[in-house]
Amino acid sequence: MMMSLRAAARSAPRALTRLSSTAIRQSRAAQPSSLLKSSWAPLRSTQFASAFSTSQFRQAPAAEVDEELSVKLESEIEFEGQMKENEQLPASVKDFLENSPFELQDTPGKEDVTLTRKFGNETITVTFSINDLANYEPDDVYNEDAALGDEDVQSSEGGRRASSQAEGEEGLGGEEEAEDTEAPVPCRLNIVVEKPGKGALNIEALAQDGSVLVENFYYFKDAGLARGETAEAAHTAQDVYPGPPFGSLDEDLQILMERYLEERGVTQALAVFVPDYMDIKEQREYQTWLKDVKEFVDA
Template sequence: MTFLRTISRSAPRAAARLTSASTAVRTTRLSLAAVRPSTCSVASCLRSANLTRTSVSAFSSAATRQSPANTEVDSELSSKLASEIQFETEIRENEPEATSVKDFLESGLFEIEDVPGREEVVLRRTYGNEKISVTFSVADLANFDPEIYDDDAALADEDMEGGSGARKAEDAGAEGEEDLENESASVPCRLSIVIEKPGQGALSVEATAQDGGLVVDNLYYYKDAAHAHEPSADAAHAAQQVYPGPAFGSLDEDLQVLLDRYLEERGITQALAVFVPDYLDAKEQREYLGFLNNLKNFVDA
């Protein structure tokens, strides 16, 4: 509707400009035709035509400079943004802080680094002579597609069990199927964990927090700690040329268990796995509210 109104408003103006231009052209032609060669030199005719073109150009420039800065669309957009801001603010005020977030932050185990406007959040702590950092991003929430995730999980089950997953689904009762349909997909949150020792390099751990559990996907060792952090393009390129070790799942099962316990002693626990998704959910709401406010300020300026 706004687009149609804009067209309806702009159409008379465009028609008026075309009419004015046509009238000016006809006036110029009549003036030139009415002047006799004996009484008007060629130079004077050209000067007259130049004056006409100059006046039309000046009128066009003046009309452009006098165009309104804020239109009806701007006003409607600003009002809509104000409504969205009020709605999101009320949600934020009425939803208490998650217990998992409150308890984890009050424990003081990690210091949190969360800069407004940035996607990544970093947890930092020291453990003996080790420096430990855990990085996760709100982008995991924005990019999560539950349909794609469910399809991938179903395909993985079929590959692992030789299709038995499909047969189990067919044999399940009506009550079980209804529970699965009503259950919302949980967002998998990726964690980048770095454990660094002075002069000894670093361990780089890729893990996933989901459904209150923490799963280690990969664990690598780098002699140069900069390769684990990858702060620059050069360091990232150099890290790709280093053999960091095999995939975590291919290690001996007992070794995997001991490495899990090693991480738990350093605070990489189930409490962290519960905290991360809840904290990212609250951060995403804060960032979205900030986005709306920034957008409204820009439109209103």
């Protein structure tokens, strides 16, 4: 995954930078400044106070870290640029954008991405956010796998884990294979199906491993509550009974509701597209952030 590659490539130099910066701060902290020493002297005259309040600050050295920080930011910008040059648009993203009935709305600088389409008299909106990448904890996804660590797991279960015996024989090769088959980051989907004058359905789901997993299937008579576009609407929605937990519904009803979403374009193709597009947008926003910060530091 590109996020993992970029994080690994940047982690070593960043660790060294943090170490050197800490050492510099500690050495400076050990030496009290002349300004701190002079502050202990009593102010015996107006003339002395004036000299203290102006000349001392006027002679203060210019910021020392700005240039070093600017150089490091430029290095990161160049690194990200090289990564972008070597990247190809994933087929899942290209095919979805060309063939999907959804229209993509991606505003630079915003975390949320929106897909919208018309289906008969319905307006369907699917929203997801790159914030899920920042909050992603890979270990949480594989907790169940860890619990099975002492059991033999055959490769036919997806090839993600070798049996304990095979791991012992393959050594490092088995570890490399596990890294290469890392699953994509799961992403939360907020789906709204709205009909004029009839309210809206609000479906909370998860795009994971190429599937859409429905978590909640709500109904609101006021479509504004389903969209939750304002803090007031989100607060009001908390006081409305939207429906029971999806998992508590009759199994056949759950299946029909999932097919209802598939018919409206919330399909496997969308579940594959979302995590891949999230990664692209995160890199784009990160590059812009680097440039903005460098421009500010250099100003």
